[in-house]
Amino acid sequence: MIRLVIAFLCAAAACMLVAGALSSAQAPASSTPDLFVTQVTNSARDSFAGDTSANGRFVVIESHGDVATEKTAARNNQDGNREIFLYDYAQRRIFQLTNTKSVLNPPGSPSPTPSPSPSPSVSPSPTASPTPTPVDPTNVKIDVSNNRPMISLEGAVPVAGQHTYTIVFSSNAPVTPASFDGTDPGAPTNTDMNQEIWTYTFTVADVANLSSGAEVGPVDLTTGAFTRITNTPASTAPAAGSANGLPRVADDNRDASISDDGQVLAFVSTASLVGTGNADRNPEVFLYNRGTGIFTQVTNTADTFDAFGLPINLVFNENPCLAGSGSSYVLAFISDANLTGNNDDGGGLNNAEVYVATYNGAAVSGLKQVTKTKDNVTTGATSNVFSVGRRLSRDGKWLAFLSSRPSGESTPASAVGQPAPAQPAAAGATWRCGAFHREALMRPECLVLAPPHPERSTPRASADDGLQVEARWRDLLRRDRAIRGGTRAHD
Numbered sequence: 001m002i003r004l005v006i007a008f009l010c011a012a013a014a015c016m017l018v019a020g021a022l023s024s025a026q027a028p029a030s031s032t033p034d035l036f037v038t039q040v041t042n043s044a045r046d047s048f049a050g051d052t053s054a055n056g057r058f059v060v061i062e063s064h065g066d067v068a069t070e071k072t073a074a075r076n077n078q079d080g081n082r083e084i085f086l087y088d089y090a091q092r093r094i095f096q097l098t099n100t101k102s103v104l105n106p107p108g109s110p111s112p113t114p115s116p117s118p119s120p121s122v123s124p125s126p127t128a129s130p131t132p133t134p135v136d137p138t139n140v141k142i143d144v145s146n147n148r149p150m151i152s153l154e155g156a157v158p159v160a161g162q163h164t165y166t167i168v169f170s171s172n173a174p175v176t177p178a179s180f181d182g183t184d185p186g187a188p189t190n191t192d193m194n195q196e197i198w199t200y201t202f203t204v205a206d207v208a209n210l211s212s213g214a215e216v217g218p219v220d221l222t223t224g225a226f227t228r229i230t231n232t233p234a235s236t237a238p239a240a241g242s243a244n245g246l247p248r249v250a251d252d253n254r255d256a257s258i259s260d261d262g263q264v265l266a267f268v269s270t271a272s273l274v275g276t277g278n279a280d281r282n283p284e285v286f287l288y289n290r291g292t293g294i295f296t297q298v299t300n301t302a303d304t305f306d307a308f309g310l311p312i313n314l315v316f317n318e319n320p321c322l323a324g325s326g327s328s329y330v331l332a333f334i335s336d337a338n339l340t341g342n343n344d345d346g347g348g349l350n351n352a353e354v355y356v357a358t359y360n361g362a363a364v365s366g367l368k369q370v371t372k373t374k375d376n377v378t379t380g381a382t383s384n385v386f387s388v389g390r391r392l393s394r395d396g397k398w399l400a401f402l403s404s405r406p407s408g409e410s411t412p413a414s415a416v417g418q419p420a421p422a423q424p425a426a427a428g429a430t431w432r433c434g435a436f437h438r439e440a441l442m443r444p445e446c447l448v449l450a451p452p453h454p455e456r457s458t459p460r461a462s463a464d465d466g467l468q469v470e471a472r473w474r475d476l477l478r479r480d481r482a483i484r485g486g487t488r489a490h491d
C-alpha cells in the first residue's frame with residue numbers, strides 16, 4: 001500500500017514531466033501548449049519516476065514491473081524485482097538498464113517428513129519447477145534491488161552534438177547490476193550484499209528538436225558503463241523472506257542525488273567512507289567528486305543513549321539534494337542534529353530541520369539551518385518533511401519542502417496540535433509562501449517555497465518546552481515521517 005501511494009504520486013509527477021515534453025511536441029514555440037497526460041508505463045506492479053533530464057528527453061524509472069519496450073529473452077523483468085529503467089522520449093522507448101534477480105531458496109528445499117511409499121511407483125524424474133513470475137517473496141533468500149535513480153540534468157558534452165548523461169542509484173547486486181542471474185554468490189559475499197551507490201553513464205547523440213515528433217533510433221541505451229562508487233561492509237546481513245516477513249537487506253548507501261553536470265554525487269551512508277568518520281554507523285551525508293575520486297563527509301553526528309543503553313536521541317542526516325555545476329554546488333538535506341547550534345529544542349533533543357551548504361568541488365562551507373521549528377509534543381508529528389528527490393532549483397537559490405508550520409509566522413501558533421490558519425508572510429519576513437495546517441494532527445500538507453537561507457526571527461511558542469526524553473518508537477516515527485513524508489518506508 002505504501003508503495004502504491006508513492007507510485008501514484010510519482011506516476012503523476014512522471015505524467016506531468018512527460019506531458020510537458022509532449023506539450024512542446026504538439027505546439028509551435030510561440031503558442032500556448034496544450035497539456036495532456038499520457039501513460040508511460042503499463043504494469044500491474046509499481047513504477048516510480050525519479051528524475052528527468054533538463055530537456056525532458058530522459059526519465060529515469062525504478063519499477064518492479066516488466067516495463068521495458070525493448071524486452072528480450074535475456075533482458076526483462078518477469079521476476080519482478082526492482083530494476084532501473086530509462087525512458088527516452090525522443091525514441092518513445094523504455095530501456096531496462098539493470099538486469100538482476102534475487103537469490104532464491106534452493107528448489108524443493110526441505111520437504112516434509114517422508115512418508116513411506118505404499119506401492120511401487122515410478123518416481124517422476126525431478127523437473128525444475130518454473131519460477132513463478134514475479135517470484136514469491138517468502139521464497140527469496142536475498143532480495144536484490146536497484147533503487148531511486150537520478151540523472152544528471154545536462155550531462156557533459158564529449159563532442160559537439162552529443163551528451164554524456166550519468167544516472168546515480170543504489171543496488172545490492174554483487175559484482176555489477178548490469179547482470180546478475182540470482183546465483184547465490186556464497187560467503188562472504190552473500191552475508192554482505194548491502195545497498196551500494198552505483199553510476200550508469202551513457203553517451204547519446206542529441207536530437208535536433210524534441211518537438212519535431214520525428215522518431216529517432218532505434219538507439220540501444222543499455223550499453224553504457226556501470227561504475228561502483230561505494231564498497232562498504234553491511235551493517236546487517238541479508239534476511240530471507242518468510243511467512244512472517246519480507247526479505248530485507250541493509251540499505252546502507254542510499255538516496256543519491258547528482259549535480260547538473262554529473263560530476264558530483266550526494267548521498268547518505270551508514271558506513272565510514274572518510275577514515276573512521278562514521279564508526280557509529282548512523283546515517284550521514286556524503287559527497288563524492290567523480291573527477292577527483294574523493295569523498296567528503298558533510299555531517300559528523302552520533303546517537304546518544306542513557307545509562308541503560310536506551311536511545312535518548314537517534315540522529316539522522318537524510319535525503320541530500322544537489323544543484324549546480326563546475327565548482328559551485330549547493331547541497332540541501334534534512335537532519336535532526338544540532339549542526340549549527342540552532343537546533344537545541346530542549347534537553348539535548350532536536351527535531352528534523354532543513355539545512356543547506358555550498359560545495360566547491362573539494363570542501364563544504366556555509367552550512368546553515370534553514371528551518372527553525374519544534375515537533376508536535378502531543379503527536380510526535382514532524383514539523384518538516386524533506387523527501388528524497390530534486391528539491392533545489394537548478395541555480396540552488398530555491399528549495400521546496402513540506403512543513404506543517406505557518407510560514408512567515410509573526411505570532412506564536414495556536415495550541416500545539418490544533419489547526420492554525422494560513423498566514424501571509426509577515427512584512428519583512430524572508431518566507432515567500434504561506435503554509436497551513438489542513439488537519440489537526442499537523443500532518444504536513446503544504447508545499448513551502450523559500451529562499452535557501454531564511455530563518456524565522458520569532459521563537460516558537462513554549463508549548464512544547466516540556467518535551468522530555470521520548471521512547472524509541474517516537475524517535476523512529478519522527479525520523480520516518482521526516483524523511484519519507486509518512487508515506488514510504490524502507491522496502
Ligand SMILES: [Ca+2]
Pocket residue numbers: 076077078079080081082083099100101
Ligand atoms: Ca529482474
Ligand SMILES: [Ca+2]
Pocket residue numbers: 192193194196231232233234
Ligand atoms: Ca557491501
Ligand SMILES: [Ca+2]
Pocket residue numbers: 277278279280281282284300301302
Ligand atoms: Ca556518525
Ligand SMILES: [Ca+2]
Pocket residue numbers: 342343344345350351352353372373374
Ligand atoms: Ca528545532
